[in-house]
Amino acid sequence: MSVAVEPSQTAAKGRAKDARDVVTPEGVPLHFELASRSDRATAFIIDVVIMAVTVIILAIAFIFLAFGGLDISGWAIGVGLLLFFALRNFYFTFFELRWHGMTPGKRALRIRVIDRNGGRLRPEAIFARNLMREVELFLPLSLVASAGSMGQSNWSVLFALVWAGIFALMPLFNKDHMRVGDIVGSTWVIKAPKTALQADMAEGKTRALSAGAPAPSYSFTREQLEIYGIYELQTLEAVLRQTGTGAHDTQLEVCNRICRKIGWQGEQPAYPVRFLEDFYAALRAHLENRMQFGERRESKHDAKGGQPPQP
Amino acid sequence: MADVKLKSYEFRREREESWRELEQLLQRAESRGLKALTPAELFRLPNLYRATVSSLSVARSISLDRNLLLYLESLAARGYFFVYGARGSFAVGIARFFTLQFPQAVRSAAWHILAAAFVMAAGAAVGYLLTIGNMDWFYSFIGDAMAGGRTPVSSTESLRAALYDDGGGFVESLYLFASFLFTHNSQIGMLAFALGFALGLPVVVLMFYNGLAIGSFSALYISRGLGVEFLGWLSIHGTTELLAVTLCGGAGFWLGGAFAFPGRQGRLDSLAQTGRRAGMIAIGAVAMLFVAAILEGFGRQLIQDTGLRYMIGAAALIMWFAYFGLAGRERNHERRR
Numbered sequence: 001m002s003v004a005v006e007p008s009q010t011a012a013k014g015r016a017k018d019a020r021d022v023v024t025p026e027g028v029p030l031h032f033e034l035a036s037r038s039d040r041a042t043a044f045i046i047d048v049v050i051m052a053v054t055v056i057i058l059a060i061a062f063i064f065l066a067f068g069g070l071d072i073s074g075w076a077i078g079v080g081l082l083l084f085f086a087l088r089n090f091y092f093t094f095f096e097l098r099w100h101g102m103t104p105g106k107r108a109l110r111i112r113v114i115d116r117n118g119g120r121l122r123p124e125a126i127f128a129r130n131l132m133r134e135v136e137l138f139l140p141l142s143l144v145a146s147a148g149s150m151g152q153s154n155w156s157v158l159f160a161l162v163w164a165g166i167f168a169l170m171p172l173f174n175k176d177h178m179r180v181g182d183i184v185g186s187t188w189v190i191k192a193p194k195t196a197l198q199a200d201m202a203e204g205k206t207r208a209l210s211a212g213a214p215a216p217s218y219s220f221t222r223e224q225l226e227i228y229g230i231y232e233l234q235t236l237e238a239v240l241r242q243t244g245t246g247a248h249d250t251q252l253e254v255c256n257r258i259c260r261k262i263g264w265q266g267e268q269p270a271y272p273v274r275f276l277e278d279f280y281a282a283l284r285a286h287l288e289n290r291m292q293f294g295e296r297r298e299s300k301h302d303a304k305g306g307q308p309p310q311p
Numbered sequence: 312m313a314d315v316k317l318k319s320y321e322f323r324r325e326r327e328e329s330w331r332e333l334e335q336l337l338q339r340a341e342s343r344g345l346k347a348l349t350p351a352e353l354f355r356l357p358n359l360y361r362a363t364v365s366s367l368s369v370a371r372s373i374s375l376d377r378n379l380l381l382y383l384e385s386l387a388a389r390g391y392f393f394v395y396g397a398r399g400s401f402a403v404g405i406a407r408f409f410t411l412q413f414p415q416a417v418r419s420a421a422w423h424i425l426a427a428a429f430v431m432a433a434g435a436a437v438g439y440l441l442t443i444g445n446m447d448w449f450y451s452f453i454g455d456a457m458a459g460g461r462t463p464v465s466s467t468e469s470l471r472a473a474l475y476d477d478g479g480g481f482v483e484s485l486y487l488f489a490s491f492l493f494t495h496n497s498q499i500g501m502l503a504f505a506l507g508f509a510l511g512l513p514v515v516v517l518m519f520y521n522g523l524a525i526g527s528f529s530a531l532y533i534s535r536g537l538g539v540e541f542l543g544w545l546s547i548h549g550t551t552e553l554l555a556v557t558l559c560g561g562a563g564f565w566l567g568g569a570f571a572f573p574g575r576q577g578r579l580d581s582l583a584q585t586g587r588r589a590g591m592i593a594i595g596a597v598a599m600l601f602v603a604a605i606l607e608g609f610g611r612q613l614i615q616d617t618g619l620r621y622m623i624g625a626a627a628l629i630m631w632f633a634y635f636g637l638a639g640r641e642r643n644h645e646r647r648r
Contacts, residue, residue: 028364028367028368081491081494085494116583122587126585129503129588135508180508183582186583192385197330197334197382235376238377288317291372
């Protein structure tokens with residue numbers, strides 16, 4: 001036997017590493033998952049692109065005004081300066097205030113800012129976390145830019161790069177993926193997926209479709225149902241929910257494997273999907289029943305008694 | 312399965328309708344804001360949310376349907392963001408900020424702000440003494456953009472003109488000048504706050520450097536016998552502007568202090584707690600700088616009398632001190648006693 005890592009254990013560990021609980025005032029813990037660093041980086045790039053496009057559009061508008069014969073020397077440059085200032089400093093703050101902790105980039109990636117202690121996301125936290133972008137991003141950028149244009153010493157360029165590196169890479173150095181702004185604002189960025197509710201697989205999709213068809217129903221013994229655990233049940237659920245090309249082949253393959261594993265007597269099931277659905281329903285009924293008796297069997301590797309349910 | 316009794320299946324059938332309703336309300340509220348909901352729906356939303364949270368907690372103990380669990384998890388989270396999310400009127404938030412939070416934060420950071428003021432004053436003294444001794448120092452302390460043509464080689468007349476703005480060169484437009492000043496100073500102010508994270512040491516440099524520039528300018532004008540006029544020109548906006556920059560420096564020190572000396576709390580908690588309040592000072596200071604830019608933009612052109620300039624500067628200073636000393640006191644009582 002090789003020392004392969006059990007899939008259920010890696011899944012559990014993966015969940016534990018990035019999972020954060022927030023207890024609602026109702027006393028029910030909500031499980032959140034921290035947004036991955038790459039998601040955050042992507043969201044940030046989207047936001048920066050939006051800012052850059054806005055600046056370019058503004059610049060073009062001003063040029064058109066100038067060619068339109070308008071005198072733009074005074075007020076227009078003043079307004080432009082103010083707009084640029086507002087965009088640079090308050091773009092993130094504005095959207096996070098209006099959209100409950102989301103910016104257009106975060107919205108696209110389905111991530112959002114929450115308070116680290118589970119309280120309300122307060123305006124001052126949003127201000128504080130976004131003010132820090134000044135040292136995280138704009139200052140090193142302008143140092144590098146000025147070093148390039150004014151021919152400053154290599155040392156100051158190096159300093160700027162090291163500085164930028166420390167601040168930009170801060171999310172890599174802590175387990176909560178926090179950047180400096182998150183530390184100062186006491187915030188987390190978490191995944192906020194929108195999961196759609198699908199049909200219950202225990203309903204038996206094919207039974208509904210082939211109403212009247214003489215499909216047999218399969219039944220299983222208790223011993224056969226005690227082979228698998230929750231992880232296998234939920235994997236089976238995912239297999240059954242699969243659609244598209246190849247789904248049928250996978251289901252056939254899984255059906256064969258289950259037959260072998262549980263020692264299915266008799267001929268190969270003629271309706272593999274139907275067989276899987278019945279097995280799923282029976283297994284779920286069995287495991288849920290055990291769970292209500294306080295015995296939660298995480299996977300087939302768990303000892304038969306399983307562990308007491310998590311509080 | 313008709314013949315297998317699945318509690319979780321029954322459970323879902325009973326509750327699904329209320330989940331769907333919550334989902335649909337949230338969908339509308341998220342895409343079009345609160346105004347998309349009728350008062351009756353607004354009233355219903357928290358109830359639906361609580362029902363969903365309770366469903367979630369039941370589902371965790373009886374159901375192994377992964378899709379259902381994930382769905383309830385995400386629905387409850389969306390409801391939670393909505394019901395306990397940052398809300399309330401923007402105007403009320405602004406009013407609370409300026410009447411309570413900002414002055415309270417400034418009072419809490421009084422010693423740090425004093426330290427920032429001291430560093431800036433020290434910079435000014437050094438700048439003055441060096442420049443008055445040898446005018447060449449002027450060029451080291453003040454960049455071309457900032458000098459705006461006011462250098463030791465300028466004639467006394469043109470230096471005087473700059474104080475009373477007869478119009479010339481770069482500073483043609485009131486709006487342009489005011490917005491340039493505001494954005495420039497605010498950027499420095501926010502930088503001063505943010506640099507606090509680097510243990511506050513860069514803040515010292517920034518404050519000192521700012522002081523050097525002021526001292527150096529003063530030395531230039533005083534050496535030409537324009538000291539009184541210069542200070543009048545400076546005071547009209549400078550009392551507000553320098554105070555704001557000092558506040559930002561103080562906020563930076565405060566943040567740096569929380570990082571370096573977290574005390575009994577953990578470093579993260581200490582930073583988080585101080586960071587948010589120090590950030591308020593920086594944001595408030597940006598508002599002050601806006602006032603200062605308007606004062607300078609207008610004061611430079613419209614108010615030509617030096618005595619009047621001193622009076623406005625002094626009045627502004629007294630007003631700020633009264634504001635920071637008195638505003639939002641009542642709620643602070645318990646802590647003071």
